[in-house]
Amino acid sequence: MQRTDVIVVGAGPTGLFLAGELALLGVRVTVLERLQKPDPTIKAGSINVASAEILDRRGLLPAAEQVQRRLFASVGAFAGRKNAFASQPDSHEEGPRERATHRFPVAGHFAGMLFRNELVDQGDPVLAGHTAAANGILVPQHDLELLLGEHCARLGVEVRRGIEVHGVRGADANLTDGVDVDADVDADADADVVVETSAGAMTAGWVVAADGGRSAIRRQLRIDFVGTDPQMVGYQAVADFDDPSGLSRGWTWTPRGIYAYGPIPGRILVARFGPQPQDRDAPVTLEELQQAIRDVTGVDVTLNGLRGRATRWSDNARQAQSYRHGRVLLAGDAAHVHSPFSGQGLNLGLGDAVNLGWKLAATVHGYAPAGLLDTYESERHPIAAWVLDWTRAQVALMRGDERTAQLRKVVGEELFTVPGVMNRVVALTSGITQHYDVADKITDESESAAPVGSIAGDVTLPSSGGRLADHAHDGRFVLVDRSPDGRFAQAVRPLEHRIAYVADPAHTSPPSLFVRPDGVIIWATSPDSASSDDAVLNELDTAIRRWVGTR
Helix, strand or coil, rough: EEEEEEEECCCCHHHHHHHHHHCCCCCCCCEECEEECCCCCCCCCCCCHHHHHHHCCCCCHHHHHHHHHHHHHHHHHHHHHHHHCCCCCCCCCCCCCCCCHHCCCCCCCCEEEEEEHHHHHCHHHHHHHCCCCHHHHHCCCHHHHHHHHHHHHCCCCCEEECEEEEEEEECCCCCCCCCHHHCCCCCCCCCCEEEECEEEEEEEEEEEEEECCCCCCHHCCCCCEEEEEEEEEEEEEEEECCCCCCCCCCCECCCCCCEEECCCCEEEEEEEEECCCCCCCCCHHHHHHHHHHHHHHHHCCCCECCCCCCCCEEEEEECCCCCEEEEEEEEHHHCCEEEHHHHHHHHHHHHHHHHHHHHHHHHHHCCCCCCCHHHHHHCCCCCCCHHHHHHHHHHHHHHCHHHHHHHHCCCCCHCCCCCCHHHHHHHHHCCCCCCCCCCCCCCCCCCCCCCCCEEECCCCCCCCEEHHHHHCCCEEEEEEEEECCCCCHHHHHCCCCCCCEECCCCCCCCCEEEHHHHHHHHEEEECCCCCCCHHHHHHHHHHHHHHHHCC
């Protein structure tokens, strides 16, 4: 049987990014994917700011910016609205990065209510600290998969396509009937996990199921997938219309549901409340899509054909009760599903991957501090639960009845017209407000410009030049030492193979920062504190031992 350190099941964005993270840190990883080639079906149309920053920290932002430029060029007249999303989409074609002109990208919607750029205060420090990735968010899911596939190829990741995964078993388990077997995967056993596939058995020390919402592995391991049943059926496609003139551009509510036409010519998303199809696995026919569009829009459209494949989805919202079963972990849609509005699932999966990658690598190599891998679930499970509620709230506001329409009017015309409210909703949707409990002592936000547990965002390094993200491309921790004499260097020197040290002495008193590979701040000095204080050094040492280890 073939053997590797980690097998990742699923070559979607979550699986590919996770594989890249593992490979960066010297882990042998194989990706198994049932599809013969990346799926071109239209899915999420963009990523959020937190996801763009994930790409930035791995040196992939220029490629994302190039995708955005191509997108603007392809949508014709819609490109005239590019400043609503990013300030200078061509700013990186030549010369150095001109960050001063960047603005926080105001793109997206809540329950079909578009965010209003003019109501967003760009001076808000929460938003102003996350502008570097502004020109790399309009990356459709298919383009992202291609981008990440190239990234994995450069790192030597083996991606094996056309392979169906039937299930997993431990050293003493018998796999006799596909996914209906109760597998026994022992986290403490010396034996590897066996993955049964259409190409034969493969073995690995660890397996990550990133195989989608209907994960065969999650089902086989009988991990409870709890949540709420669907109330709507949605369709998305790029279609050839005989005459689309009766359709409104953008988001439109109707008594039967909601639809969005554009901005890509022919792109239609339609969702209607009501019963689910009898066979949700059956391909979407042209007739089914046409009827759904007519039912929701009230326009008697005629479709002449499809460009690519139409997708069918629902607002089924569920989450795995556990993200780990022995040496098998869940990530992405295998761990949580919900309605696809705003592409939250794509972003949630990338967040899983960047959180899990370095923790699993440390575990594989044997230098992980005690309990490190457990923090994957304890940190990511609450984030996913929040996203599920966020999407449920949007679906509730999309109903076509009169009372919901009145509530939507209050939210859209009263609450969302308040600048502070719009700032908060934009920040929440962008993913930059994620926060983890990573320290024994929680730093109050008033004490530091970079509170411990938050995402670092756009950290400039005036003295040394560049940005913090420039030092994170290899997946290491980063310590930014802003003391005048570099007094924190000694604390990380024994672990320089896992910690990038950046001296950036400052005349003022911005905080020194210690940042995890996923961009989360795990230690910071307070601007008014004495950096020579033994307590500060002890806190840094505690953060190193808790998150990096001592080997």
